[in-house]
Amino acid sequence: xxxxxxxxxxxxxxxxxxxxxxxxxxxxxxxxxxxxxxxxxxxxxxxxxxxxxxxxxxxxxxxxxxxxxxxxxxxxxxxxxxxxxxxxxxxxxxxxxxxxxxxxxxxxxxxxxxxxxxxxxxxxxxxxxxxxxxxxxxxxxxxxxxxxxxxxxxxxxxxxxxxxxxxxxxxxxxxxxxxxxxxxxxxxxxxxxxxxxxxxx
Amino acid sequence: xxxxxxxxxxxxxxxxxxxxxxxxxxxxxxxxxxxxxxxxxxxxxxxxxxxxxxxxxxxxxxxxxxxxxxxxxxxxxxxxxxxxxxxxxxxxxxxxxxxxxxxxxxxxxxxxxxxxxxxxxxxxxxxxxxxxxxxxxxxxxxxxxxxxxxxxxxxxxxxxxxxxxxxxxxxxxxxxxxxxxxxxxxxxxxxxxxxxxxxxx
DNA sequence: CGAGATCATAGACAGTGTGTCCAGAAACAG
DNA sequence: CTGTTTCTGGACACACTGTCTATGATCTCG
Numbered sequence: 001x002x003x004x005x006x007x008x009x010x011x012x013x014x015x016x017x018x019x020x021x022x023x024x025x026x027x028x029x030x031x032x033x034x035x036x037x038x039x040x041x042x043x044x045x046x047x048x049x050x051x052x053x054x055x056x057x058x059x060x061x062x063x064x065x066x067x068x069x070x071x072x073x074x075x076x077x078x079x080x081x082x083x084x085x086x087x088x089x090x091x092x093x094x095x096x097x098x099x100x101x102x103x104x105x106x107x108x109x110x111x112x113x114x115x116x117x118x119x120x121x122x123x124x125x126x127x128x129x130x131x132x133x134x135x136x137x138x139x140x141x142x143x144x145x146x147x148x149x150x151x152x153x154x155x156x157x158x159x160x161x162x163x164x165x166x167x168x169x170x171x172x173x174x175x176x177x178x179x180x181x182x183x184x185x186x187x188x189x190x191x192x193x194x195x196x197x198x199x200x201x
Numbered sequence: 202x203x204x205x206x207x208x209x210x211x212x213x214x215x216x217x218x219x220x221x222x223x224x225x226x227x228x229x230x231x232x233x234x235x236x237x238x239x240x241x242x243x244x245x246x247x248x249x250x251x252x253x254x255x256x257x258x259x260x261x262x263x264x265x266x267x268x269x270x271x272x273x274x275x276x277x278x279x280x281x282x283x284x285x286x287x288x289x290x291x292x293x294x295x296x297x298x299x300x301x302x303x304x305x306x307x308x309x310x311x312x313x314x315x316x317x318x319x320x321x322x323x324x325x326x327x328x329x330x331x332x333x334x335x336x337x338x339x340x341x342x343x344x345x346x347x348x349x350x351x352x353x354x355x356x357x358x359x360x361x362x363x364x365x366x367x368x369x370x371x372x373x374x375x376x377x378x379x380x381x382x383x384x385x386x387x388x389x390x391x392x393x394x395x396x397x398x399x400x401x402x
Numbered sequence: 403c404g405a406g407a408t409c410a411t412a413g414a415c416a417g418t419g420t421g422t423c424c425a426g427a428a429a430c431a432g
Numbered sequence: 433c434t435g436t437t438t439c440t441g442g443a444c445a446c447a448c449t450g451t452c453t454a455t456g457a458t459c460t461c462g
Contacts, residue, residue: 008429008438030231030314033419044440049421110311110318113229119312119362145382146374149362153386156361157354160322164353173347183344185354189390209458234448245411250450386413 013051013190015041017062020055021102029059029111048070056112063116066103067123070096089127094175101166108163113198117159125155158182214252216242218263221256222303230260230312245339257313267304268324271297275328288384290328291359295366295376302367309364318360326356359383 019040023032034055038045051060077088081107097104107116129151136143143150165178224233234269235256239246253259264332278289298305329352333339337344344351366379 006430006437012439017400029315035419035420037405046423046441047439059300110315113231114311114315132460140258144385149379152365153358153383156357156359158357159361160353160357161350164350178350181350182354185390186344189386207408207459213410235450236448247412247452248410251409255450 009051012041012047013044013061015043016048016051016058017065020058021106023063024106024111025102029113059112059116062103063107063112063119064108066100067119071123078127078131087179089131090158090182093124093158093176093177094165094179097162097166098175104162105166108159108166119157122158123153123160125151128154154186157185210252213242213244213248214262216244217249217252217259218266221259222263222307225307225312226303230314234250260313260317263304264308264313264320265303267308268320272324279328279332290332291383292376292380293323295363295380297361298367299376305363306367309360309367322356322360325359328353329355355387358386382394393395 016037019037020032023036023040032055034048035045037058038048039054048058052061070093074089074094077092106112107120110117129147131148132143132150136147161178161182165172165175205262211236217238220238221233224241225235233256235249236246237258239249249259253262271294274293275290278293307313311318330348333344333348333351337348360380362383366373366376
């Protein structure tokens with residue numbers, strides 16, 4: 001049985017994950033074969049199929065582990081009562097992305113037919129929608145636009161900037177500065193859109 | 202010679218283009234084989250390769266024809282002296298997208314390894330950057346953020362909303378209303394970012 | 403109408419990658 | 433050392449690719 005969850009297994013899976021990510025970044029998802037992956041991971045081809053059904057399964061594995069982690073951290077950041085609309089969630093996403101930039105690059109570039117990107121956008125726009133909704137309710141104001149559209153637009157913006165930032169040549173522009181920009185854009189645009197402008201006077 | 206540019210040839214290419222687009226929307230790019238395409242287009246397999254080197258070549262053909270057309274129209278809209286920053290370019294993209302929604306859906310979803318989406322974003326963000334730059338210069342103001350980032354963010358927003366709109370169930374929200382929202386968001390966010398706010402008082 | 407050009411077609415071909423299976427080697431825990 | 437689990441290379445049938453050839457279909461223009 002897998003009572004012990006053999007270390008070997010963990011190491012193999014890890015090697016395969018890393019191999020996939022770096023190869024995909026190098027040549028693009030479609031151009032990477034299972035052979036390439038096992039070669040890079042220094043693993044037998046047969047072994048691959050004992051761990052994952054597919055190249056796609058491995059890809060999904062990478063995506064979901066990244067996203068699970070991110071969601072947990074966002075939940076923490078958003079736990080406090082009126083945490084919405086501050087820059088914290090945005091900053092947290094940026095921080096998380098720097099910890100595993102390659103996986104993020106792969107996902108946000110839409111590699112692997114874009115499933116990963118879509119998953120990311122869905123998760124993030126759901127969060128965004130919740131933030132907007134909570135804030136609108138808390139301040140008893142009427143949104144001027146569909147909050148769903150607003151969330152989509154917001155996430156599209158975030159993703160674009162995050163990707164730009166990840167792909168920027170070293171040394172990268174300071175995280176805090178970029179985050180600040182995004183937050184400030186939200187102030188002027190999003191706050192208005194939700195009929196709530198904390199900066200108004 | 203192809204002096205006459207035989208009508209047959211045009212029809213065949215058109216049929217292949219349409220077949221690709223609809224099949225990709227149905228099953229995703231990777232799951233579509235050349236066999237599928239020629240079957241849907243009611244064309245022999247050998248014929249395919251006399252017109253296109255590849256499935257990729259056909260895909261690129263679709264993308265570039267869509268983009269060429271769009272760029273021309275944008276150029277017209279932007280021709281007038283101070284056309285920048287009005288809602289016209291945005292509206293034009295939306296209009297163009299309704300004329301060939303399937304091709305746009307395919308491209309914006311990032312099908313085909315995302316090359317099409319990247320081409321679209323590059324073209325559009327270049328335009329956006331020009332608009333911002335021109336406006337900043339015309340009003341002799343100092344931008345508060347990197348205009349490149351601003352353009353990226355803006356385009357990310359546009360793409361997200363455009364895709365949301367294209368995928369919305371019929372009857373779709375009125376184009377004009379969505380466009381208006383995007384333009385208004387630009388007012389509050391982008392105008393501020395470029396240090397130029399026509400609505401300020 | 404008929405000759406000449408152009409385009410479309412079916413079928414065969416080797417090449418590459420896939421996913422499955424097996425029997426044996428290697429690594430590990432107790 | 434023993435038994436369990438994981439890893440391994442090699443073999444297999446299968447699917448899709450891209451190229452080629454010989455033949456048939458369709459159009460143009462005199």
